[in-house]
Amino acid sequence: MDTAEFRRRGKEMVDYVADYLENIESRQVYPDVQPGYLRTLIPEDAPQEPETYEDVVKDIERVIMPGVTHWHSPYFFAYFPTANSFPALLADMLSGAIGCIGFSWAASPACTELETVMLDWLGKMLKLPEEFLAGTEGKGGGVIQGTASEATLVALLAARSRILKRILNDDPEKQEANIISRLVAYSSDQAHSSVERAALIGGVKMKKIPTDCKFAVRGEAFQKILEEDKAAGLIPFYFCATLGTTPSCAFDRITEIGPICNAEQLWLHIDAAYAGSAFICPEFRPLLDGVEFADSFNFNPHKWMLVNFDCSTMWVKNRSDIIGAFKMDPLYLKHDHQESGLVTDYRHWQIPLGRRFRSLKMWFVFRMYGLRGLQEHIRKGSNELNEALLKKINSARTIHLVPCQLAGRFVLRFAVCSRTTESRHVQEAWAHISKLATELLHQPSH
Numbered sequence: 001m002d003t004a005e006f007r008r009r010g011k012e013m014v015d016y017v018a019d020y021l022e023n024i025e026s027r028q029v030y031p032d033v034q035p036g037y038l039r040t041l042i043p044e045d046a047p048q049e050p051e052t053y054e055d056v057v058k059d060i061e062r063v064i065m066p067g068v069t070h071w072h073s074p075y076f077f078a079y080f081p082t083a084n085s086f087p088a089l090l091a092d093m094l095s096g097a098i099g100c101i102g103f104s105w106a107a108s109p110a111c112t113e114l115e116t117v118m119l120d121w122l123g124k125m126l127k128l129p130e131e132f133l134a135g136t137e138g139k140g141g142g143v144i145q146g147t148a149s150e151a152t153l154v155a156l157l158a159a160r161s162r163i164l165k166r167i168l169n170d171d172p173e174k175q176e177a178n179i180i181s182r183l184v185a186y187s188s189d190q191a192h193s194s195v196e197r198a199a200l201i202g203g204v205k206m207k208k209i210p211t212d213c214k215f216a217v218r219g220e221a222f223q224k225i226l227e228e229d230k231a232a233g234l235i236p237f238y239f240c241a242t243l244g245t246t247p248s249c250a251f252d253r254i255t256e257i258g259p260i261c262n263a264e265q266l267w268l269h270i271d272a273a274y275a276g277s278a279f280i281c282p283e284f285r286p287l288l289d290g291v292e293f294a295d296s297f298n299f300n301p302h303k304w305m306l307v308n309f310d311c312s313t314m315w316v317k318n319r320s321d322i323i324g325a326f327k328m329d330p331l332y333l334k335h336d337h338q339e340s341g342l343v344t345d346y347r348h349w350q351i352p353l354g355r356r357f358r359s360l361k362m363w364f365v366f367r368m369y370g371l372r373g374l375q376e377h378i379r380k381g382s383n384e385l386n387e388a389l390l391k392k393i394n395s396a397r398t399i400h401l402v403p404c405q406l407a408g409r410f411v412l413r414f415a416v417c418s419r420t421t422e423s424r425h426v427q428e429a430w431a432h433i434s435k436l437a438t439e440l441l442h443q444p445s446h
């Protein structure tokens with residue numbers, strides 16, 4: 001394929017993608033295929049001779065699409081949301097074209113510097129404490145990891161390295177293997193499976209703290225287990241709290257857990273992979289209170305903030321903790337700039353060496369939506385919209401409702417009042433409300 005053909009094919013592909021997304025609703029959300037379906041549709045071996053682009057493109061609908069689960073279909077309600085927006089798709093195309101591997105500042109300064117600044121922008125949108133920002137000479141800062149699982153693991157490994165150094169510093173006679181065998185990490189019994197897996201990979205014990213009736217870890221429950229473990233000669237070193245758990249979007253009480261972690265010198269990592277995007281709205285920001293106690297914080301803009309996969313943003317208060325755990329400096333990767341808020345070698349902040357230019361997606365999305373647009377995406381509807389819906393419901397005269405105000409929000413109350421109300425009346429009312437809401441949302445002004 002030469003440049004002239006690439007220009008043409010590129011435009012065709014953009015059309016294909018636009019058609020796909022525009023008409024995704026008409027595709028069946030979950031495919032009708034059996035395991036192994038694809039093997040029978042393509043040859044056993046890679047082609048010996050080159051094929052044409054037309055041949056390849058023809059096979060997208062024949063081979064691929066029948067086996068795709070359409071995560072961006074409006075009928076997809078499984079797992080969790082994964083972001084998709086046009087600005088991010090375009091930025092990813094540019095990232096592919098630049099194709100740099102930004103493992104150090106010198107390996108591609110724009111790739112590193114844009115990432116540092118985007119993480120500061122986003123950190124400010126979330127109102128993270130100043131210590132998490134890089135600025136020009138901050139000790140903290142942010143990094144893009146591929147996934148929340150990697151962020152949890154990186155934090156656990158950094159915590160393990162920090163505690164080992166601390167203990168060996170106090171008593172160089174101690175045996176490293178003996179210390180590691182006594183280390184214990186903690187999480188909620190509602191935490192994502194990747195948290196337990198981080199402990200497995202990190203070769204340390206992990207205990208799950210039982211949660212309360214709201215599926216949240218409370219300080220008291222944690223303190224009790226911590227005391228028992230210390231009395232048994234274990235060394236607590238890491239707590240992974242979840243804000244927005246996978247089963248029920250529960251929030252661990254970090255305002256209670258945080259002070260305990262700080263007093264006991266445990267590393268507090270916060271996994272807010274899904275819910276984190278909501279903290280850019282002032283009304284949801286209180287859910288992040290207590291982040292000031294954390295050593296590291298992570299969430300996935302690739303879930304709910306319109307930045308396509310992969311983009312999992314992680315901040316640390318003390319970059320030296322993370323660099324201290326992962327730094328290796330072979331001669332061929334050395335350059336003359338001192339690490340600071342301005343010069344970051346992100347290879348020391350992650351497990352792989354190589355890394356893509358992912359911050360372009362953030363830059364495009366943040367600029368083209370603005371904070372206001374991103375907040376609107378999270379809120380999906382206003383008080384005015386709710387008021388208009390109530391007016392529509394009550395003027396239709398089929399059912400009757402009254403509203404209330406809850407913490408500044410216009411809420412429609414649905415009270416089951418009559419002695420003779422049955423389940424079918426509630427079902428009918430719901431169908432009626434849904435129909436009117438859909439009509440309202442399709443009016444041009446919304």
Ligand SMILES: *Cc1c(COP(=O)(O)O)cnc(C)c1O
Nearest residue numbers: 147148149192244245246273274
């Ligand atoms: C989605 C999710 C994860 C896993 O995210 P990856 O980025 O795929 O690793 C972990 N924790 C929570 C709370 C999640 O919502």
